[in-house]
Amino acid sequence: MEKRLIPVNIFDTTTVEQWLEQMAEEGFILNSFKGRKAVFEDGHCQKIKYRFIPLEDKDEAPSKEMRELFEENGWNFVTTVEKFFFVFSNDTEFPKPIPFSKEEERRIYEDLKGKKRNSMLLAVLGFFVLVGFQLGVSLYFRLDDYILGNEINTGYAYILAIFLNIMAVIREYRSYAILKRRLESMEMEEEEDSPYMPTTKWIRVETVLQVFAFILMLVPLLSEFNGANDPVTITENELPVSYVSLEEIESAIPGMEYFNRYTYMSKKTSLLAPVQYIVEQGGTTYNDADENVIGDEPHLSFSYIELKYSELGNVALHSLMRLYHTTKVEQEGLDQAWVEKSENRAFIFLLKDNKILKIKYWGEADILSHLDSYIAIMQSSAS
DSSP: OEEEEOOSOTTOHHHHHHHHHHHHHTTEEEEEEETTEEEEEEOOOOOOEEEEEEOSSOOSSOOHHHHHHHHHTTOEEEEEETTTEEEEEEOSSSOOOOOSOHHHHHHHHHHHHHHHHHHHHHHHHHHHHHHHHIIIIIIHHTHHHHHHTOSOHHHHHHHHHHHHHHHHHHHHHHHHHHHHHHHHHHHTTOOOOOSSOOOTTOOOHHHHHHHHHHHHHHHHHHHHHTTTTSOEEOOGGGOSSOOOOHHHHHTTSTTEEEEEEEEEEEEEOOSSOOEEEEEEEEEEEEESSOTTSEEEOOEEEEEEEEOSOGGGHHHHHHHHTTTSOOEEOOOTTOSEEEEEEETTEEEEEEEETTEEEEEEEESSSOGGGGHHHHHHHHHHHHO
């Protein structure tokens, strides 16, 4: 037995019939269909005509009366295709016409066209529902996660679902268009011409592209599972920008001494934010007069981000600030500057062109007094 992928849409019956006839001429005689593949028996080269008869009740096989009628005219039942068509063959040199009413055939094709139209509309509706949910909920509320490449598994799952839905829309539309063309040719009482040149060496370009696109869709998801997008630890020498350390910030508090407990530096990348550097610092403050008196345990988070496109700057910045009650401040040399200051914490968000600086601080020091230093960092990185 030999299995071959059906090279065209199964509803393009004229082309499939020609393909099966060419396969028979090469010694491959149709035995059955399994999914999107045709199963052939190895035999000697023959000239065999094939005809697809549309089903109305999705029967596995034609009735006894139908089979006998077709056999009287030289047409033998071969198999059923996806419960849509009966396949008959005739190996005589001059086969008789198919003993099947044109009116009945047209009626069944009309019904099939209606079903494919409904399937197409349902697939289109599904596409808009998926896109609307993705954009209206996930994308809107978690845009920074998408841009920075954080927690993207759900996003890629939705993108993959949307992609598969688009494939379904295209498939159903093609089936509908083929059935419509078939009915138009029946109305004009003309033999339908295939728009393709059948060949047994066909490779479905559509299938190749779909497989290739599917692989591309899975690569980011697999890389996420394998940790390819995880932060990479770096040293201070690898940091491309300067920053105001937690020690500098805490040293401004009179009567307190700062002891650094940890400094963690990392970098990561994503498709829309290829440059991301993060500095996390934490420590403890002590009273100068009495080291046994612990003052505070401040923490500093410093993030420097370069986006691939400056047009993303505004939406990315506002998405990063969505959980904070920030106030806009005018600062020369920057596109935007936003701050939030409350007891024992402060947050700063700066934007210039495609660069974002995000500073989060928990402690008693006045971090806003270092705002000019952070602005200088943004201006120096832009030059």
